[in-house]
Amino acid sequence: xxxxxxxxxxxxxxxxxxxxxxxxxSYGATPYLFWYVQxxxxxxxxxxxxxxxxxxxxxxxxxxxxxxxxQSSFNLxxxxxxxxxxxxxxxxxxxxxxxxxxxxxxxxxxxxS
Amino acid sequence: NAGVTQTPKFQVLKTxxxxxxxxxxxxxHEYMSWYRQDPGMGLxxxxxxxxxxxxxxxxxxxxxxxxxxxxxxFPLRLLSxxxxxxxxxxxxxxxxxxxxxxxFGPGTRLTVL
Numbered sequence: 001x002x003x004x005x006x007x008x009x010x011x012x013x014x015x016x017x018x019x020x021x022x023x024x025x026s027y028g029a030t031p032y033l034f035w036y037v038q039x040x041x042x043x044x045x046x047x048x049x050x051x052x053x054x055x056x057x058x059x060x061x062x063x064x065x066x067x068x069x070x071q072s073s074f075n076l077x078x079x080x081x082x083x084x085x086x087x088x089x090x091x092x093x094x095x096x097x098x099x100x101x102x103x104x105x106x107x108x109x110x111x112x113s
Numbered sequence: 114n115a116g117v118t119q120t121p122k123f124q125v126l127k128t129x130x131x132x133x134x135x136x137x138x139x140x141x142h143e144y145m146s147w148y149r150q151d152p153g154m155g156l157x158x159x160x161x162x163x164x165x166x167x168x169x170x171x172x173x174x175x176x177x178x179x180x181x182x183x184x185x186x187f188p189l190r191l192l193s194x195x196x197x198x199x200x201x202x203x204x205x206x207x208x209x210x211x212x213x214x215x216x217f218g219p220g221t222r223l224t225v226l
Contacts, residue, residue, distance in 0.1 A: 004155075
């Protein structure tokens, strides 16, 4: 069965520190890959997506993610975290040719000053 | 454009009551979907529609009905509410059936007593 795993439920980083949020997927072939962010009480906003091509993708708000086929991973990174980045982050995948988006359980990011 | 709108924002029901969660989008998107969000489980797909008059079940459809009489509207009906349906519900839409960016509404927080 298709699945998306975000191993870290909570992560706390200091403001200005670097961030990496992990995402692993289990699919028969390389799926479409997404990262969404949800601020408290809000809906989800797309940070970035990977369909094909360059495996390092740039997104909004200074985020980037790297697709690694050999590790079935799509980890999200940011070189310097701001307090406003505190939110919940969701990795999501969709099978190529399909139309359903499958979400991971989410990682809650806390930023300490 | 208002994007994806959902009403109500909050709702409390008693077990056995019925209600309809409203979702509308003004982007002329073909694809619309409903998710529920529960702590530690990410977002799970309830029902989706690839166009007016066409709906299909997602991962957790039991206890919910949908219809799509217009491109703009995609209401979600709870026929007989149960405490297990206490959740936050998100409606989303996207252009086309391939996994382009999904736009999410602000959510409806539902409590079933």
